[in-house]
Amino acid sequence: MIPNLPSAAVLGARAFAALQGLNRFTDEPGKLTRLYLSPAHRQAAEWTKGAMEVAGLSAFIDAAGSVQGRRDGPVPGGPCVIIGSHIDTVKDGGRFDGNLGVVAGILAAQALRDAGIVLPFALEVVAFGDEENVRFPTHLSTSAALAGHYDPDWLDGRDAEGTRLADALVAFGGDPSGIAALARKPGSVKAYLEVHIEQGPVLEVEGEAVGIVTAINAQRRARVRVTGEAGHAGTVPMPLRKDALTASAEMALALESIAAGHEQAVGTVGTFRVDPGAANVVPGAVEFTVDIRSPSNETLASLDLAIRSRFGEIAARRGVSLDIAFYTNALAVPMDPGLQEALAVGAARAGGNLAARRLPSGAAHDAMAMASLCPSAMLFVRNEKGVSHSPLENMTEADAGTAIRVLLEAIVELARRED
Numbered sequence: 326m327i328p329n330l331p332s333a334a335v336l337g338a339r340a341f342a343a344l345q346g347l348n349r350f351t352d353e354p355g356k357l358t359r360l361y362l363s364p365a366h367r368q369a370a371e372w373t374k375g376a377m378e379v380a381g382l383s384a385f386i387d388a389a390g391s392v393q394g395r396r397d398g399p400v401p402g403g404p405c406v407i408i409g410s411h412i413d414t415v416k417d418g419g420r421f422d423g424n425l426g427v428v429a430g431i432l433a434a435q436a437l438r439d440a441g442i443v444l445p446f447a448l449e450v451v452a453f454g455d456e457e458n459v460r461f462p463t464h465l466s467t468s469a470a471l472a473g474h475y476d477p478d479w480l481d482g483r484d485a486e487g488t489r490l491a492d493a494l495v496a497f498g499g500d501p502s503g504i505a506a507l508a509r510k511p512g513s514v515k516a517y518l519e520v521h522i523e524q525g526p527v528l529e530v531e532g533e534a535v536g537i538v539t540a541i542n543a544q545r546r547a548r549v550r551v552t553g554e555a556g557h558a559g560t561v562p563m564p565l566r567k568d569a570l571t572a573s574a575e576m577a578l579a580l581e582s583i584a585a586g587h588e589q590a591v592g593t594v595g596t597f598r599v600d601p602g603a604a605n606v607v608p609g610a611v612e613f614t615v616d617i618r619s620p621s622n623e624t625l626a627s628l629d630l631a632i633r634s635r636f637g638e639i640a641a642r643r644g645v646s647l648d649i650a651f652y653t654n655a656l657a658v659p660m661d662p663g664l665q666e667a668l669a670v671g672a673a674r675a676g677g678n679l680a681a682r683r684l685p686s687g688a689a690h691d692a693m694a695m696a697s698l699c700p701s702a703m704l705f706v707r708n709e710k711g712v713s714h715s716p717l718e719n720m721t722e723a724d725a726g727t728a729i730r731v732l733l734e735a736i737v738e739l740a741r742r743e744d
C-alpha cells in the first residue's frame with residue numbers, strides 16, 4: 326500500500342463522476358450510442374483530451390481519431406507504459422465498456438501526479454475509438470494503428486450509409502495519410518495495461534471484485550451476402566421462389582447449431598439487412614454478419630469450414646447465390662505473464678483480500694492489437710449479472726475504485742522493477 330494514493334472509495338466516486346461527464350455524448354438521445362468517427366465520438370474525444378490535461382498529461386487527438394495523453398519520464402521522449410481502452414460504443418451500449426478503462430487511466434495519472442510519485446518511464450493514456458467495429462468492417466483499427474499493423478484497405482470500407490471510412494475520418498478531423506506515422510517503434514512501449522468491465526458473469530458468481538485476464542479468445546467475422554430473386558409477395562407461387570431471407574434465416578440457424586456443437590465456441594448473426602425490405606415483396610437479397618469465437622484457433626478454423634460448407638449447401642438447395650467475405654481473423658492472444666503478475670502484486674497491495682482470479686476473455690479488446698507491439702495485460706471488473714453491450718450493463722462504484730487502486734499499485738510495481 327502506498328499511503329498517499331487515494332483510497333478505492335475516493336477513486337470509485339471520481340470514476341463514476343467522470344463517466345457521467347463522458348457519457349453525455351451520444352449519437353442517439355436517451356441511449357448511449359457512440360460510433361467511431363461520429364459527432365458524439367468527436368465530442369467525447371474533446372472531453373477526454375480536456376480530462377487528460379487536467380490530470381497533467383499533454384494530450385492530442387491523433388490522425389486515426391484516438392486521444393493520446395502523455396507525461397514524460399526522466400528521459401524526454403523515452404519509453405512509456407500505456408494505460409488504454411476505448412470510447413466508442415455499440416448501439417445502445419453500456420456506460421462502462423471501454424469508457425471505464427479510459428477514465429481509470431486518466432484518474433491513475435492524476436493520482437500519481439498528486440501523490441508526487443515520479444515514475445522511471447513515461448506514462449501515457451490512450452482512448453481508442455474503434456474497438457467495437459460496428460460502423461465499418463475493421464478490426465480494432467485504432468489500436469492496430471499504434472501497434473503498426475493498420476490495414477490500409479480499411480480506409481475503403483463503407484458503413485451502412487455507404488460512407489467511406491477515409492471520408493468519415495477527414496470529416497471527423499483526422500488524417501488518413503497520417504495513420505502510418507502513428508505506429509510506435511518496437512521497444513518504445515514497455516507495457517500496455519487495460520482495465521475493462523468483465524462483460525460476463527464469472528467474477529460475480531465467484532464473489533470477486535476484479536480478475537486478471539489470461540488470454541483473449543480467437544475471433545473471426547464475416548459479411549455474408551445472399552442473393553435470390555425479388556418478386557411480388559402475392560403472385561409468385563411458393564415452389565418458384567428464391568427467397569433470400571428464408572435462405573439466410575436457415576443459415577443463421579445452421580450457424581447456431583454448428584457453434585453449439587463445439588465446447589466454449591460461440592457464433593452470432595448480429596445484423597440482418599433485407600433488400601428491398603417491403604411487406605409485399607419477396608426478399609431479393611440479404612446481407613448479414615457472422616461473428617464466431619473460441620479459445621482455440623483450431624476450433625475456430627473448423628467452425629469456419631463448417632459454416633462455408635453448410636451455407637453453401639443451403640444456398641444450392643434454395644437456388645440463391647452466396648458470397649462470404651471474412652474480414653477479421655484474429656488469433657487467440659495470451660496476455661503477458663510478467664504483467665499478469667504485476668497486476669496480482671497490485672491486487673495484493675491494494676488490500677481487501679482480493680483473490681486476483683485469472684480468467685480468459687470471450688470479448689475482443691484493444692489489448693489484442695497492442696499485444697503484438699508490447700507486453701500487454703488486462704484487469705477485469707465485476708459486472709452485475711454479466712450483462713454487457715446493453716444499457717443494463719452495471720458495476721458498483723466500490724468495484725470500479727478497487728480496480729483503479731489495483732492499477733495504480735501495478736504501475737508502481739512496474740516502476741519498482743526498474744530499480
Ligand code: GLV
Nearest residue numbers: 456457687688689
Ligand atoms: C467487442 O466488444 C467485441 O468483443 O466484439
Ligand code: MN
Nearest residue numbers: 422423456690
Ligand atoms: Mn470494450
Ligand code: MN
Nearest residue numbers: 415422457714
Ligand atoms: Mn464492447
